[in-house]
Amino acid sequence: MSLVAEAPVAPRPSTWSRFRGWLANPWGRPRFLALITWGYVVWSIVPVLIAVQFSFNATRSRTNWEGFSTRWYWGDPVDSVWHDPTLRNALAQSLKLAVADVVIATPIGVLLAIGLARWHGRGSGSSNFLMLFPLVTPEIVMGVSLLLLFTEVFTFIGTGTTAQILGHVTFSISYVVVIVRGRLFSIGRQYEEAAADLGASPTSALTRILLPLLMPAIVASAAVVFAISIDDFVISQWLSKGGETDTVPVKIYSATRAAPLPSTNAIATIMMVLTLASITLGFLVWRAFTRGERRAGQSAVKDMGALEI
């Protein structure tokens, strides 16, 4: 068009005009945003890496780096994670709760997800609504209500390991439902209907068609439940009766408020590795199972990101 021809040849923009252009339109060039993004990533991850570094410190300091050692993991005969009975107990308690949580919450959640997706009668709407509540209830409200439940109603249970397991399962079920339901929607009903047309009973359509198709979601939700159970602090603390029922996050909390040793960093590092390993495993299984199902440009990372919400 003629406009292009009439436009004067622009001189090389001076630094000032480029700066003004940037001020007027900081979104014009992605560099500014790239700086913020990478700055954010560094800010969010480096502090944790420094905390991991100090778990390998050779001295009692968590602020002065004085050489690499593994004394806070097992070398120190008194204060290391391996030798300090309170830290070892906390680790065992955290793992105990997480395993029990996975074993109980995953099947209940899978059944609830299938039930809610297929059941359209009276009560299904309110059940759906009820399932969403634990996801948005602040943990302190759940902590208070479960504590009062076990001290005022189910007094024969009281606080302690059993109460902690029941509490963990309560907040985990909804996560399983959300993950499995997403998968149910994406596979649709046609496979089951085809099986029914070929004469399969509802039960065998379920065990031979639906369950294998749901497997990636079941494994992923088990991994997520393991991770959120290990990471949980509030419910574990409110339902703990102290001593041996304190989990690792509860120990980190009380140690941080007193005078923490690098062994606190060490046990926190162990937990972090466990959680990240469980999530990575869940992610890899998910990706392996759903390979070939993804449309072009749709990454498994994004699937996993969507799971979290």
Place this chain on the structure above:
Amino acid sequence: MYRRWLWPGFALPGVVWLIVLFLVPFYTVLAVALGTVDPILFQAVPIWNPLEWNVGWLNEVVQRLGPGGNLTDVALRTIQYVAIALGLSLLIGYPVAYYIARLAGRTKALLLILVIAPLWINYLMRMLAWVNLLAPDGYVNRFLTYTHVLSEPRDWLGGRPSTVILALVYGYIPFLILPLFAALDRIDTSHLEAARDLGASRFSTFLHVTLPLSKPGILGGAVLIALPMFGDYYTPDIVSGAPQTSMIGNQIDFYFHGGPQPTIGAAITVVLSAFLTLIMGYYLWTIHKATREARTS
């Protein structure tokens, strides 16, 4: 008959579990908050029959939270901290989510993993990391005195509101970035191309197309992190521990674990839940309105 009960039967264990361990506990909180206190043992006596509920304690707590009460400061401080932390989180989180969704190109998957990773790192581990960094002889103070920004180390962990707010931002921002990213990533780029074709500048495309289209993500993410922030007590405990930075969650914690007065603690929990239900209700209402408008237009 068999088919009719099959699917509800699948849902049954989960529904029963949630009724017994989610709804009943909440009713217990109400029964304790609206109950009485044993005059001799100072123990909470729950009242289970709604017709006999005693509103005395709840009234007292509402008065204490209202103007001139001894919990007024805590309530206002909580709202103030959450508001500032939320604003800062949006200010940092939105550009990050925007960049990853729209401009990151080949680094998109890597950045997404790096942004998701903190969600799976224990919250207390991440707070512990900052306690190490902000210690009197920690890296932050050493850096600031080395560069002569500060002449002597500052006591960051001695009850500073700024430390608590930054810790809240650090703790909750990953939970905001993900819904923001999802909302921005969903926007159909043909809308943006249409705006550019019609002569809008990049900035006005952003202002008039991208921003309005990402509003549900902003609102959803903001509610998602505001709810747990309002109930937070461990963050101020860990990075400050001083009464001048305590939030409403710390008061609840105090009435249960400090000097056990569960009736007052339960009453504060009821008031907090009512307040959060309002926020939740507003959010659900906006979603409802948006879907209705989308259907009619």
